[in-house]
Amino acid sequence: HRHKFWETQPVGQFKDLTDTSLPEGPIETPTAISEVKQEPYNLPNLYEWVTCDMNSEDTCAEVYNLLSNNYVEDDENMFRFNYSKEFLRWALHPPGYYKAWHIGVRVKSSKKLVAFITGIPARIRVRTDVVSMAEVNFLCVHKKLRSKRLAPVMIKEVTRRVHLENIWQAAYTAGVVLPTPITSCQYWHRSLNPKKLIDVGFSRLGQRMTMSRTLKLFKLPDSPATPGFRKLELRDVPAVTRLLRAYLMQFVVAPDLDELDVEHWVLPKEEVVDSYVVESPEDHKITDFCSFYTLPSSILGHPTHSILKAAYSYYNVSTKTPLVQLMNDALIVAKQKGFDVFNALDVMRNESFLKELKYGPGDGKLHYYLYNYRIKHILRPSELGLVLL
Numbered sequence: 001h002r003h004k005f006w007e008t009q010p011v012g013q014f015k016d017l018t019d020t021s022l023p024e025g026p027i028e029t030p031t032a033i034s035e036v037k038q039e040p041y042n043l044p045n046l047y048e049w050v051t052c053d054m055n056s057e058d059t060c061a062e063v064y065n066l067l068s069n070n071y072v073e074d075d076e077n078m079f080r081f082n083y084s085k086e087f088l089r090w091a092l093h094p095p096g097y098y099k100a101w102h103i104g105v106r107v108k109s110s111k112k113l114v115a116f117i118t119g120i121p122a123r124i125r126v127r128t129d130v131v132s133m134a135e136v137n138f139l140c141v142h143k144k145l146r147s148k149r150l151a152p153v154m155i156k157e158v159t160r161r162v163h164l165e166n167i168w169q170a171a172y173t174a175g176v177v178l179p180t181p182i183t184s185c186q187y188w189h190r191s192l193n194p195k196k197l198i199d200v201g202f203s204r205l206g207q208r209m210t211m212s213r214t215l216k217l218f219k220l221p222d223s224p225a226t227p228g229f230r231k232l233e234l235r236d237v238p239a240v241t242r243l244l245r246a247y248l249m250q251f252v253v254a255p256d257l258d259e260l261d262v263e264h265w266v267l268p269k270e271e272v273v274d275s276y277v278v279e280s281p282e283d284h285k286i287t288d289f290c291s292f293y294t295l296p297s298s299i300l301g302h303p304t305h306s307i308l309k310a311a312y313s314y315y316n317v318s319t320k321t322p323l324v325q326l327m328n329d330a331l332i333v334a335k336q337k338g339f340d341v342f343n344a345l346d347v348m349r350n351e352s353f354l355k356e357l358k359y360g361p362g363d364g365k366l367h368y369y370l371y372n373y374r375i376k377h378i379l380r381p382s383e384l385g386l387v388l389l
């Protein structure tokens with residue numbers, strides 16, 4: 001009824017939540033690859049599958065335009081994610097990626113791209129179990145093709161192609177509740193450019209607050225406070241990998257990142273991802289690290305502003321600098337770079353700095369899911385060490 005499709009899938013079902021006899025781990029056992037459906041699922045007649053080569057400028061532009069006009073909007077339909085082409089190429093080309101997992105649907109006659117879904121390979125640890133998974137993302141169906149039940153067949157097709165690579169689990173997020181979240185995170189926003197945020201309706205002037213009082217409230221210093229705070233460089237990757245691996249061990253679910261992963265995911269990339277280290281002035285050791293990714297949103301129907309420049313907290317590790325000070329330095333450099341807002345989920349240890357750094361709660365939740373992997377108890381957001389793009 002409500003979840004006609006998801007009730008047919010190997011995911012935690014709501015009815016099983018109370019059945020504590022069910023073991024933690026894979027729900028269905030892997031099959032031989034020869035057992036996996038060899039041909040693509042059937043699409044409605046007018047449409048055909050296409051593999052999207054994101055290294056092709058034309059294809060990347062088609063994907064960009066589809067997402068820019070049809071991807072996720074906020075609950076009030078005032079903003080829509082506007083992932084850049086550079087960001088999409090970065091997000092979809094991590095070490096070991098499969099081009100076949102970048103799946104499009106075209107109209108046979110016009111060749112117009114009308115739907116998209118992607119997977120990338122990732123090693124995700126669940127407690128002590130490191131599992132090869134697909135991170136599924138960017139599911140998008142053109143606004144004019146909604147309710148044609150295209151999403152279920154796209155999910156089945158990406159699952160089939162993931163199975164063909166002998167991978168049987170996946171991780172994904174959604175703004176809606178599906179069977180069954182492993183955790184549900186609250187998102188928070190820290191104003192950097194409060195005047196613009198109020199102009200475009202992202203924020204409202206607090207009660208008993210004037211604009212000048214609001215500007216003062218969110219004002220930040222011109223430069224970071226922490227001595228040794230600097231941009232991450234290639235030479236820092238081994239040290240940051242050690243720092244990050246040790247830090248992520250405390251969480252129940254977290255990526256198992258090696259140096260190549262860290263180099264791909266956190267080496268600074270203009271307008272895509274920014275990352276900073278704290279190099280101790282005494283002994284030049286890397287003691288802390290913070291990072292955020294660039295995900296602008298289109299502002300729908302505003303007369304003078306068209307883009308909201310948003311930074312999203314990514315991975316942050318503090319071993320010497322207090323996390324709150326490290327994250328305030330992240331706000332300072334984000335403001336210097338012209339971001340309007342800095343977003344964070346209440347995952348990992350983020351709860352410890354959100355209120356102190358004047359984040360306000362967002363009006364929605366981001367739910368995390370595992371495919372074909374049952375966990376015994378729903379996690380607290382602070383037990384989650386995984387940030388998806």
Ligand SMILES: COc1cccc(CC(=N)NC(=O)c2cccnc2OC2CCNCC2)c1
Binds near residue numbers: 344
């Ligand atoms: C401000 O523009 C928006 C445009 C579309 C949706 C939303 C609300 C929203 N759904 N936000 C999030 O999902 C979110 C809030 C904080 C941190 N990460 C987030 O989502 C990330 C991770 C999941 N994939 C999308 C980006 C806001």
